[in-house]
Amino acid sequence: MGSIIGAMGCSSSVADRRSENVIRAAILIQKWYRFTMARLEMRRRYSLSIFQSIEYADEQDQLQLSNFFTFMLDHCTHPDSVSQIFTSPSAPQVVDEDLCLKEFEKKIDVPDSYYGPRLSFPLTVEDANALLHAFRNEQLLHARYVLQLLSETRRVLKEMPNITHLSTSYSKEITVCGDLHGNLDDLLLIFYKNGLPSEQNRYVFNGDFVDRGKNSMEILIILFAFLLIYPNDLHLNRGNHEDYIMNLRYGFTKEVSKKYKDHWKQILCLLRDVFSWLPLATIIDSKVLILHGGISDTTDLDFLNALERNKLKSLMRPPKSVRNRQDQMKKRIPTTKSSKHIANQHVAGKTQHISSSGFTEPSGSNLPQDPALKEWKQILDILWSDPRSQNGCTPNKCRGGGCYFGPDVTAKLFERYNLKMLIRSHEFKPEGYEISHDGKVITIFSASNYYEEGSNRGAYIKLNPELTPRFVQYQVSKFTRRQNLRERVGTIESSALKSLREKIYAHRSELISAFAQYDINGTGRISVNDWAAAMESVLQLELPWRMLRSQLAQMNPDGEVDFMSCFYDLKMGQPIKEAQPALAETLCRYRKDLEIIFNIIDKDHSGLISLEEFSQTWRLFTSHLGIDIEDDSIDKLVLSIDYNRDGHIDFNEFLEAFHVVHRLEKKATS
Amino acid sequence: MAEEEKRRDGLVAEIEKKITEAFEVFDRESNKTVDGREIGCIVRSLGCFPNEAEVQELLAKVEEPDGFVHLENFLQVMTEVLLDRRFQPIPEDVILHAFEALDGNKCGYITKEDLVKHLTEEGEPFTQEEMEDMLAVALDPETNTLHYRDYRTKLVVDETKTFPFNV
Numbered sequence: 001m002g003s004i005i006g007a008m009g010c011s012s013s014v015a016d017r018r019s020e021n022v023i024r025a026a027i028l029i030q031k032w033y034r035f036t037m038a039r040l041e042m043r044r045r046y047s048l049s050i051f052q053s054i055e056y057a058d059e060q061d062q063l064q065l066s067n068f069f070t071f072m073l074d075h076c077t078h079p080d081s082v083s084q085i086f087t088s089p090s091a092p093q094v095v096d097e098d099l100c101l102k103e104f105e106k107k108i109d110v111p112d113s114y115y116g117p118r119l120s121f122p123l124t125v126e127d128a129n130a131l132l133h134a135f136r137n138e139q140l141l142h143a144r145y146v147l148q149l150l151s152e153t154r155r156v157l158k159e160m161p162n163i164t165h166l167s168t169s170y171s172k173e174i175t176v177c178g179d180l181h182g183n184l185d186d187l188l189l190i191f192y193k194n195g196l197p198s199e200q201n202r203y204v205f206n207g208d209f210v211d212r213g214k215n216s217m218e219i220l221i222i223l224f225a226f227l228l229i230y231p232n233d234l235h236l237n238r239g240n241h242e243d244y245i246m247n248l249r250y251g252f253t254k255e256v257s258k259k260y261k262d263h264w265k266q267i268l269c270l271l272r273d274v275f276s277w278l279p280l281a282t283i284i285d286s287k288v289l290i291l292h293g294g295i296s297d298t299t300d301l302d303f304l305n306a307l308e309r310n311k312l313k314s315l316m317r318p319p320k321s322v323r324n325r326q327d328q329m330k331k332r333i334p335t336t337k338s339s340k341h342i343a344n345q346h347v348a349g350k351t352q353h354i355s356s357s358g359f360t361e362p363s364g365s366n367l368p369q370d371p372a373l374k375e376w377k378q379i380l381d382i383l384w385s386d387p388r389s390q391n392g393c394t395p396n397k398c399r400g401g402g403c404y405f406g407p408d409v410t411a412k413l414f415e416r417y418n419l420k421m422l423i424r425s426h427e428f429k430p431e432g433y434e435i436s437h438d439g440k441v442i443t444i445f446s447a448s449n450y451y452e453e454g455s456n457r458g459a460y461i462k463l464n465p466e467l468t469p470r471f472v473q474y475q476v477s478k479f480t481r482r483q484n485l486r487e488r489v490g491t492i493e494s495s496a497l498k499s500l501r502e503k504i505y506a507h508r509s510e511l512i513s514a515f516a517q518y519d520i521n522g523t524g525r526i527s528v529n530d531w532a533a534a535m536e537s538v539l540q541l542e543l544p545w546r547m548l549r550s551q552l553a554q555m556n557p558d559g560e561v562d563f564m565s566c567f568y569d570l571k572m573g574q575p576i577k578e579a580q581p582a583l584a585e586t587l588c589r590y591r592k593d594l595e596i597i598f599n600i601i602d603k604d605h606s607g608l609i610s611l612e613e614f615s616q617t618w619r620l621f622t623s624h625l626g627i628d629i630e631d632d633s634i635d636k637l638v639l640s641i642d643y644n645r646d647g648h649i650d651f652n653e654f655l656e657a658f659h660v661v662h663r664l665e666k667k668a669t670s
Numbered sequence: 671m672a673e674e675e676k677r678r679d680g681l682v683a684e685i686e687k688k689i690t691e692a693f694e695v696f697d698r699e700s701n702k703t704v705d706g707r708e709i710g711c712i713v714r715s716l717g718c719f720p721n722e723a724e725v726q727e728l729l730a731k732v733e734e735p736d737g738f739v740h741l742e743n744f745l746q747v748m749t750e751v752l753l754d755r756r757f758q759p760i761p762e763d764v765i766l767h768a769f770e771a772l773d774g775n776k777c778g779y780i781t782k783e784d785l786v787k788h789l790t791e792e793g794e795p796f797t798q799e800e801m802e803d804m805l806a807v808a809l810d811p812e813t814n815t816l817h818y819r820d821y822r823t824k825l826v827v828d829e830t831k832t833f834p835f836n837v
Contacts, residue, residue, distance in 0.1 A: 025771035027793035031721045032765050033804060038714030045695045388699050484806050529684060542700075544691035547715075 044489045046544055047496035051451040052428060053541040054499050056398045058249075101148050108144035108263070119145040121152060123228045128196070131225055135184060135218045143263035146221065150270045153224040156231055157277035163305045164235050164282045166202070168465040174202045176290060176461040178425030178433075178444035179239065182213020182252070185476040186448055186458050187222065193474065194460065197226045197234045204282050206425045206444065207239020207292035207383070211250035213447070217259060220271075238278035238309075239292040240383040240401075240426065244268065245316040249592070276310040280382060287420040288467055294385030294424050294441075295413055296403040297393035300378060307375045315380050315401070386427055387441045407437040414440065420467060432459025432473045448475040452495040454488035497551055503539060504552070505570040506589035510538045515563040525560040534563075598651040608648040682749060689748045692716050693741055702741040706733045713748070718757035722794045762822065769818035779815040 101121055110118065116139045117130035131141065141149075168174060175194055180187055195201045205223060210216035226234045240246065247253045247268075256271075257264040281291035281304070289301075384402025391406035410422060422441045427434075428450055434443045448458035454477075462470040504511065511534065516522075518530035526534075531553065532545035549555070554565035597617055598609055692712050696704045704712070709732070710725040720728070728751070732743040751757065772788055773780050782805065789796045789804075796804070808821045 021771045022788065023792050025768035026788045027721065028760070028765065028768040029772075030789060030794050030796060031719060032760070032768075033796075033800070034710070034722070035714050035719055035759070037800075037803075038711040041711050042692070042695065042715035049695055388701070390699075390701060485803060486807060529687065532687075542694070544695050546688050546691050547695075 040486060040489050042547070043493050046547060047489070047492045048428075048430065048451065048455065050496040050500050050541075050543060051455070053543060054503060055428075057541060101151065104144050104147045104151070108147070110142050110144055114142055115139070116141055117145070118142075119149065119225075121148060121228075123149075123152075123225055125196075125229060128222070128225050128229060131222055132188070132191070135215070135222070136188065140259055141218075141221055143260050143267065146217075146260070146267055147263065147270060149221060149224055149228070150267065150274055152228055154270070154274045154277055156228060157274065157279070158310075160277075160279050161305060162280045162307065162309050163301065164279050165286070166204075166235065166282060166284045168285055168463065168467070172200065173462045173464050174204060174284060176204045176206060176423055176444060176463060178206050178446040178458075178460070179208035180205070180213070180219055181208055181211055181241070181447045181450065182216035182219060182255070183447045183449075183458075183476070184213070184215035184218050186446055186474075187219055189474055189476055190446065190460055193472065194462075197230055199230065199233050202233045202235075204235045204237065204284075204290055206290055206423070207237045207278075208241045208425060209236075209239070210252040211241045211247060212450075214251075214255060216252045216255055224274075235282050236278055237282055237290060237292055238275065238280055238383065240315065242275040242278055243314045243316060244272045244275070245314040254595075272313050273310070276313045278309075280304055280309055280379065283419075284463065285467060286418065288423060288463065289417075289419050289421070290423045291382045292424060293381070293383045293402055293426045294387055294405055295409060295422070296381035296385055296405060297409050297412070298377070299381055299413060301417055303374070304378055304382070307378070309379070312376065312379055315376070315383065384426070387424075387436050387443070389436065407440070410437045410440050421469075423461065423469075428456065429459075430456045432457040433461070433471050442469060449477075452492045453478060455492050497548075500541075500543075500548075501552070501570055503541075504535075504566055506585060507538055508567060508585055511535070511566065512564075514538050519563070524564060525556060525558075525562055528555070528559065528561055531561040531563060595651075607650055609651055611647055611649060614649050614651070682753070685749050685752050686745055689716065689745055689752070690741065693744060697741075703738045704744075706737045706739050709733075709739060709744075712744075713751075713757075716748070716752065717759065718751065719759040720757040724757060766818070766822060769816075769822070773818070778819065779810075779813075779817045782809060782814040782816070785816055 117127065117134050119127050119131075119141075134141065166174065175190075177190060191197075197203045203226075209219050209223060213219075223234070223236060227236060241250065241252075244253070253268060256267055260267055281289060281301075283289050381402050384396060384399055385405055386396060386399070386402070387410070388404040388406055390404075391408040393403045393405050393409050396402045396404050413419065413422075420440075422437075423444060424441065425444055425446075427443050427445065429443055429445045432445055432448065435441070436443070442461065444459060444461050445456075446458040446460055449455055450458075454475075457473045457475045459471050459473045462472065464470070514534035514537065515526060515531070518526040518534065528546060528549060531549065535545050536542070549561065552566055554562045554568075556562060594617075598614075692715055693702075693704060694700070696708045696712060698704075706729055709729050710720075710722075713720060713725060713728065728747065729739070731747050732739045734740065769780065770776070772784065774784075785805075786801060790798075790801050808816045808818075810817060
């Protein structure tokens with residue numbers, strides 16, 4: 001029982017015994033407390049693990065959507081085909097270089113009823129303050145000012161080199177911030193704690209300003225405004241989410257289209273340009289390299305500094321020369337895409353890797369010198385790579401782009417360019433920052449509560465002229481009383497499990513057939529081992545299935561899992577009789593992607609698209625994914641959702657039907 | 671005999687999988703290594719109920735000089751622990767008796783001062799953080815006392831709430 005601390009004073013044996021009991025009791029309580037805390041910590045960890053695995057799996061799935069767009073654009077020859085909408089000029093050519101502030105002023109009227117900030121260029125600190133004030137009060141900046149701001153930002157960014165060089169010689173400290181992902185509260189908190197940007201208070205923002213959070217637009221406006229006011233003191237690096245194809249999937253496009261109903265296409269068009277003009281990296285005192293993702297063993301800073309960075313609007317689509325070559329390879333080598341079984345569907349796309357290695361080609365070195373390819377790979381590497389503790393440089397299979405780079409790769413780069421430190425972002429960190437590679441690499445992540453209220457802290461770095469980093473952590477909270485640890489873990493855990501259950505539901509058919517393969521006698525029960533194996537192989541998520549089992553499925557007294565119980569508390573929003581289960585499931589799985597596609601098709605933002613458009617899109621999408629669904633089942637489905645028989649579908653209503661509902665979910669208070 | 675062996679092998683395989691899962695949750699970089707300081711957490715989440723000294727003992731068997739623990743070493747040691755059913759948890763009512771032992775006057779609650787004194791000075795003392803965290807949840811702020819029956823019940827309810835299906 002360990003050492004027993006002797007009682008003091010009293011010599012009576014009863015008192016001795018009592019104090020002995022007290023000590024034993026204390027030890028017991030301490031043991032028990034640590035036991036419950038440990039289990040709490042485990043729940044917290046696996047919840048974060050669930051969030052991260054699903055996020056990375058989604059990022060891989062993202063390939064589907066961008067491949068789909070590529071597919072549509074490159075292969076649709078039907079004159080009435082839906083792909084027209086991507087190429088037809090539905091908005092005036094805003095990308096035109098000659099468009100200036102006056103043009104926007106003439107073309108876009110700001111009504112008197114608008115009480116938001118009215119910007120006048122060149123911007124001053126008053127304008128910035130007006131913006132901060134407005135956004136704190138949840139006002140929107142009028143589209144005209146947004147467009148003017150973006151146009152000016154592009155003009156200023158164009159003058160900047162690919163790699164910005166800074167010196168600490170005349171300022172006190174430089175503050176470096178990481179991913180914000182649309183969390184306005186975090187940006188406001190940083191400015192509150194650390195002061196607004198100015199000549200004496202310099203900032204570097206290291207990419208991923210947008211997507212996921214709901215105020216990506218406001219963050220961009222604030223950052224760009226300060227950039228225009230203090231172009232030498234506020235610096236921005238491009239992140240992998242400053243990419244219009246990523247934005248289609250991760251929420252920024254949707255945010256803009258909802259906030260700016262009349263001008264979103266113009267705004268997004270201009271933003272596409274602005275993003276491509278963002279610098280790629282910043283170097284402080286020639287010693288500290290700051291970029292969004294990481295490095296690879298082929299990273300060439302001189303090459304990066306010299307290339308034309310604005311040519312790459314999106315990294316999700318390899319340069320045309322590479323796509324042509326990939327298409328040729330596709331024709332020669334049949335892929336698994338033509339599989340007719342939904343059960344195999346999850347294979348398609350999962351192992352794709354958006355690197356220069358393509359489908360069957362080896363990595364970079366053996367390929368002939370295609371300059372477009374080299375440029376693409378170099379930028380992909382610095383925006384997507386992650387550090388790892390193992391030596392070497394391997395493809396980043398988790399993300400589908402960039403590399404995992406080890407301490408040896410870092411050391412070599414440092415030697416080559418005489419560097420002392422690498423500051424990067426790109427990866428979620430529970431404490432807001434992490435130091436790796438023996439102090440050489442720092443990850444800084446500034447979006448607190450990234451997955452859920454209470455999931456993590458955010459942080460920023462203060463770099464002094466000696467280039468010693470100091471970390472400041474913070475966490476925004478929507479509760480006035482800070483939740484205790486138990487409550488926080490409860491919140492994170494239920495949120496994580498909810499996401500996981502949705503994924504389970506979306507793969508229902510595949511899971512059932514996988515389970516059935518283990519259930520030889522058709523009893524409906526299989527061993528925990530088999531259940532875990534099936535879950536992992538179908539969902540492709542590396543999670544502690546045995547530990548999660550009790551939250552996901554029922555077990556009988558014999559220790560076997562009743563596998564259908566996985567689906568008990570989940571169902572679709574509205575039952576649609578005409579839908580085959582497989583079709584319904586597919587719609588469920590790709591609901592988010594379809595939403596994006598429909599929003600793009602819906603030119604006049606009416607929320608309606610024609611039956612024809614819907615059918616066509618759906619057919620294209622499923623044929624691209626290699627899903628075999630009978631033509632007439634789609635037609636039946638389509639007719640059943642045209643409730644008022646006017647030839648149009650309210651797609652939001654339609655998609656709502658495929659939203660997974662959790663029976664035990666509390667009623668939303670909206 | 672062969673049947674017995676097969677069953678035992680099956681059991682060992684199952685145990686190893688459980689241990690690996692728990693380990694991998696803390697394996698940040700998916701390289702089969704965890705920080706030694708997380709071992710206590712892993713061991714406890716596998717259902718074991720060791721005290722701090724026992725955790726340290728276990729750690730000493732598996733820790734590398736750099737403070738990390740490799741999965742293979744941990745698997746070996748931990749499988750034995752689970753097979754031997756070492757560090758079994760104690761029943762809930764024993765914890766209740768422990769609280770009662772600290773409640774000298776048998777009034778159903780313990781004052782903050784007494785609680786802090788016992789738990790930070792005796793046995794395997796709490797760190798300040800641990801003490802504060804417990805007080806944050808357990809203490810009734812108006813009376814500055816811990817009503818241990820309620821506290822225990824609350825925790826038990828929490829556990830079953832998150833495990834809606836019977837284990």
